[in-house]
Amino acid sequence: MKKITVLGSTGSIGQNTLEVVRRHPDQFQIHGLTARGNVELLLAQIKEFRPHYVSVFDPELREAVQKHAGHCQVLSGPEGLVELASQPVDLVLNAVVGAVGLQPLLAAIKAGNHVAAANKEPLVMAGRYIMEEAGKQGVRILPVDSEHSAIFQCLEGSNHADVRCVHLTASGGPFYRYSPEEMRHISPAQAMSHPTWDMGAKISVDSATLMNKGLEIIEAMWLFGLELEQIRVVIHPQSIVHSLVEFVDGSFLAQLGRADMKLPIAYALNYPSRLTLSDERMDLATIGTLTFDKPDCKTFPCLALAQEAAQEGGTAPAILNAANEEAVAAFCNAKIPFLAIAEVVERTLSESNFSSAYDLDAVMEADRDARLRAQAHIASTSESTPLC
Numbered sequence: 001m002k003k004i005t006v007l008g009s010t011g012s013i014g015q016n017t018l019e020v021v022r023r024h025p026d027q028f029q030i031h032g033l034t035a036r037g038n039v040e041l042l043l044a045q046i047k048e049f050r051p052h053y054v055s056v057f058d059p060e061l062r063e064a065v066q067k068h069a070g071h072c073q074v075l076s077g078p079e080g081l082v083e084l085a086s087q088p089v090d091l092v093l094n095a096v097v098g099a100v101g102l103q104p105l106l107a108a109i110k111a112g113n114h115v116a117a118a119n120k121e122p123l124v125m126a127g128r129y130i131m132e133e134a135g136k137q138g139v140r141i142l143p144v145d146s147e148h149s150a151i152f153q154c155l156e157g158s159n160h161a162d163v164r165c166v167h168l169t170a171s172g173g174p175f176y177r178y179s180p181e182e183m184r185h186i187s188p189a190q191a192m193s194h195p196t197w198d199m200g201a202k203i204s205v206d207s208a209t210l211m212n213k214g215l216e217i218i219e220a221m222w223l224f225g226l227e228l229e230q231i232r233v234v235i236h237p238q239s240i241v242h243s244l245v246e247f248v249d250g251s252f253l254a255q256l257g258r259a260d261m262k263l264p265i266a267y268a269l270n271y272p273s274r275l276t277l278s279d280e281r282m283d284l285a286t287i288g289t290l291t292f293d294k295p296d297c298k299t300f301p302c303l304a305l306a307q308e309a310a311q312e313g314g315t316a317p318a319i320l321n322a323a324n325e326e327a328v329a330a331f332c333n334a335k336i337p338f339l340a341i342a343e344v345v346e347r348t349l350s351e352s353n354f355s356s357a358y359d360l361d362a363v364m365e366a367d368r369d370a371r372l373r374a375q376a377h378i379a380s381t382s383e384s385t386p387l388c
C-alpha cells in the first residue's frame with residue numbers, strides 16, 4: 001500500500017488523483033488532503049478516503065471542518081499545508097495552484113518525501129533551488145503535467161547526451177487562429193473553456209494566453225536539465241501527442257494518449273509500473289489526422305515573454321510568474337481585459353531589476369516586489385480601459 005498526501009485535493013488535478021485512487025483501493029492509502037475553502041467537497045473526501053489529516057487554507061474554516069471530520073485531525077493556514085507536506089508518506093502529490101505551493105513542496109522535499117508535481121509555478125519560480133534540494137535529499141520529483149510526463153516516459157532508458165531537444169505540444173487554446181481584433185473582446189468564461197482539457201480556472205487562462213506553454217518551458221528546463229534552446233513548442237490542436245523527444249541521430253520518440261489527466265497522474269502515482277484505468281481506448285483510425293503548427297508569438301506574446309525570462313534566468317522567471325498570477329486573477333475578476341494580461345507581465349518584467357541569485361530569499365523578494373508592481377499596472381489599466 002502506498003501512503004499518499006494530496007495537496008489541493010478539491011481541484012481538478014486533486015479530484016482526478018482521487019479518482020485514480022478510487023479505482024485502486026488496494027494499492028493506495030490516503031494520509032492527508034488539503035483544500036483552500038471548498039469545505040463541502042473536502043468533507044465528502046474525508047468520508048470516503050478516511051485521511052488521518054486534512055488542512056484548510058482559511059483558518060476560520062478549521063473548526064467547522066473539525067466538527068464533521070471525526071478522528072481526522074484538521075490543520076489550517078499556510079503552516080497547515082507545510083506541516084502536512086512534511087509528514088512521512090510514500091508520495092506527496094502537489095496539486096495546489098500558484099506560488100502558494102512552493103513552501104509545501106520544499107517541506108516535502110526536506111522531509112525526504114518523493115513528490116509528484118502538478119503545481120508548476122514553484123518550479124518556474126525556483127526550479128534550480130528545488131532540484132538542488134531534491135538532489136541533496138535523494139527525492140524524486142515526478143512530473144504530472146501531461147507534456148512533462150510524456151517527455152519523462154520518452155526519456156526512460158536513454159542517455160542525456162543523446163537528446164538533441166524536446167518538443168512540447170500545445171493545443172493552441174480556445175483562441176488558436178484568432179485575429180488580434182477578435183482577441184480584444186474575450187470574456188473570462190470564454191478563456192476558461194478549453195477545447196480539449198478540463199482544468200482549473202488559472203491554468204485554463206494560462207493555456208488561452210499560451211503563458212502555460214511558457215511556464216512549461218521553464219519547468220522542463222529544470223525537470224530534465226535542458227538548455228532553453230533545447231525546448232521547442234509546437235501547436236497540436238488534437239492534444240493526442242503529449243510531447244516528443246528528438247535524439248541526436250534524428251529519431252523522435254513521442255507519447256500519445258487520450259486527453260485525460262488521470263493517465264499522467266496514474267503514471268506518477270505508481271511509477272515505474274502502470275495502472276489499468278478504464279476500458280476506454282484511443283482509436284487511431286477514428287482520430288484520422290494529427291496536425292502540427294508553429295506557435296504565433298505575435299498574437300500570443302506571453303510565450304515570448306516566458307522565453308525571455310528563461311533566458312535571463314535568476315529571479316526573472318519568479319517575476320514573470322508573480323506578474324502573471326496577479327494579471328490572471330485580475331482578468332478572472334473582470335478588472336482588466338484579456339490582452340492586458342500580457343501587457344501587465346511585460347511592463348512588470350521591463351521595470352524590474354533581475355538578480356542572478358536563485359536562493360529562496362531572492363526568489364521570495366522578487367515575487368513580492370513583482371506582485372506590487374503588477375498590482376499598480378492592473379489598477380492603472382482598469383482605470384483607463386473599458387471592458388468588453
Ligand SMILES: NC(=O)c1ccc[n+]([C@@H]2O[C@H](COP(=O)([O-])OP(=O)(O)OC[C@H]3O[C@@H](n4cnc5c(N)ncnc54)[C@H](OP(=O)(O)O)[C@@H]3O)[C@@H](O)[C@H]2O)c1
Binds near residue numbers: 038039098118199203
Ligand atoms: N488541471 C489540469 O489539467 C492541470 C494539468 C497540468 C498541470 N496542472 C497544474 O496543477 C496545479 C493545479 O491545477 P488545477 O487545475 O487542479 O487547479 P484548481 O482546479 O484551481 O485546484 C487548485 C487546488 O488548490 C487549492 N488552492 C487554491 N488556492 C489555494 C491557496 N491559496 N492555498 C491552498 N490551497 C489552494 C484549491 O482549493 P479549493 O478547491 O478549496 O479552492 C484546489 O484544491 C496548477 O499549478 C496547474 O498549473 C493542472
